[in-house]
Amino acid sequence: MLNRKGQTLIEYTVIVIIIIGVMIAMRDYIKRGVQGRWKSATDDFGEQYDPQAVNSNIMYATQANSASTVTVEPGNDSSNGSTQLGQWTKRVDISNSAETKTGSTQIGN
Numbered sequence: 809m810l811n812r813k814g815q816t817l818i819e820y821t822v823i824v825i826i827i828i829g830v831m832i833a834m835r836d837y838i839k840r841g842v843q844g845r846w847k848s849a850t851d852d853f854g855e856q857y858d859p860q861a862v863n864s865n866i867m868y869a870t871q872a873n874s875a876s877t878v879t880v881e882p883g884n885d886s887s888n889g890s891t892q893l894g895q896w897t898k899r900v901d902i903s904n905s906a907e908t909k910t911g912s913t914q915i916g917n
Contacts (some may be wrong), residue, residue: 865911
């Protein structure tokens, strides 16, 4: 009696090798098909952004106020029993700013 298990295993292996070979031979066509589907899907969203086709009219306005105060005070440290003379400098900076943007941007013609 013949052993049919070995023959069946070889048949399955040959079929799998043939399928893998077909997939390798068709990979460029499959890749192009997938890329075409992605392009079609993104084209359905609308026009793509083109910086050469953008008309812009934007005006920026910046307003700022700042003030600095510097004071010099005489130093007197008697916490450790000795008097140290010198000067201390204290600086305070205050700044306010506001920025506004007006205008329009038109994409396309």
